[in-house]
Amino acid sequence: MRSAFLKWILYAGIIVLYLLHNDLWLWNDSQLVLGLPIGLLYHFGFCVAASLLMFLLVTYAWPRHLEVENPEEPQP
């Protein structure tokens, strides 16, 4: 029950991150932060956040029922 709930929370996380990809608030902001344009730095951070979300997905919501140990004979 708890893992099913967590799985759906993480799926919702994908949608939230997808929405955050549309950073309209930085559209015309040209300031440099850490030497990089803020619009680029934000999306670099987005990649790191995507990696973190993937880590949570594969740790807490891995579809382990997909594992195949004894496949059938290959078909021609």
Place this chain on the structure above:
Amino acid sequence: MTTTVIFVYLALVVAVGTLSHKLFRGTGEDYFVASRSFGTFLLLMSLFGANMTAFAILGASGEAYHEGIGVFALMASSSALIIPTVFYFIGTRLWSLGKRHGYLSQIQYFRQRYDSDFLGLALFFVITALMIPYILVGFMGSGITLNQITNNQLPAWLGGLIVCAVTLAYVTYGGMRGTVWVNTFQVLVFMTFGLAAFIVIFKKLGGVENGMAIVAAKHPDLLIRGEKILPLQLLSYTCIPLSVGMFPHMFLHWLTAKRAATFRYTLVFYPLCIAIVWVPSVLLGVLGSSVDFPDGKMPAANAVLIKMISVYAPGVLAGFLGAGVLSAIMNSMDSQALAIGNMFTQDIVRHYGFHDKMNEKQQVWFGRLFVVSVIVLTYALSLIVDRSIFKISVWAFTGFAALFPVVVAAVFWKRSTKYGALASILSVVVLWIYFFVQAADAPNYSVGGSGIMPVAVILAVSAAAMIIVSLMTKPPAQEVLDKFFASDGYVLSEKGLRESEKVVHSRM
């Protein structure tokens, strides 16, 4: 010296590819999917390498040269989320079905899932046609790279030909194992030398901050998205990475995984690999718009990165950096060539009974002949096409992304039918041609000038066609559903797994 380094590198690539042949087990499964034996590291390197084309290196820098930093958001960061998500939901399930039923090609799966030879044949032609512009950018990129890095000593047509010959040599000899070994070697090369190019060039210009200050002074519009990229364009571009769900070479690479769990850390590291490659490419492209070149001429967009390398990092280093760019290009061309040869061998020669009339060796030669024909056609096109690598790639991705509903429905929707899938494919073909013609003379084309990319419209129509036609036609036969949505809960049903666990516990 630069030319020598490049040729030594190409010889090394062929050596790695042919070395893998020592492990060849002499079976079709070993040649095409390396006996489904790869672990996490090789899977990550091969999936990432196969996706990082001339598009990611030369296309990204060339587009950033004109459009600015927004290119990273358009393609890179959206891919960082969507591609691993597609691997998670689709890739793992297709791996599972592929291993269970012994599939060696994407079309085998669709043909059996929808119980239709015609659908398999239609997909074969559509996918092969969409692969042509995708391979085309590889030829263009390799020609430009060798031409620029050797200061025009090597003409672009010869550069493309040399890289093509090297790629075909190790693909035909080494099969999937050779391709993945070379991919792994090359991903490490292009990531290392890509970062080296970034550091060397920016160091010469006084650091990243100073480099960006130069851009801010000359072209401040390149540090924002402003009017160059519209909000709806950013939103609709997120459809493009869905194309990985239908790439035949991705399907083939998925099948090479040893276990479903092999995908886990591939998913985690994939977004970081994208950032490592794309951030330097985009920054160098933006910087290329604002620095002075010794000959006083501004380079063409596709060539800006190579021009930067040859001006700011000449000599041996330029050779290594050029090799890094070539490796990114070859990484995808090899997978594409292998996938096309595989489809032809499995889905035409063997499926239609030609294997009864030919021995194993003749079948392999027929497969190779088909690959060479496609490559020659694409090479001829590369000599006459003079368009942005980025834009050509996006058209190829648009077609594959618009076919995404076909794979989603096949995997998750029992009620989807072959007629629904055929309607979806037909809608993609018709609309892709329509929009391609519309955009022929408008490089920054969007639907009605709104910023909405054609991919979003074609995808929506393709999904609607799949749903409506499936609901209007007879449901698939029960035996087909039993095969793909097993009632034992083994492959696709988590509920089934929980039920089977309950049974096991109750017996204990």
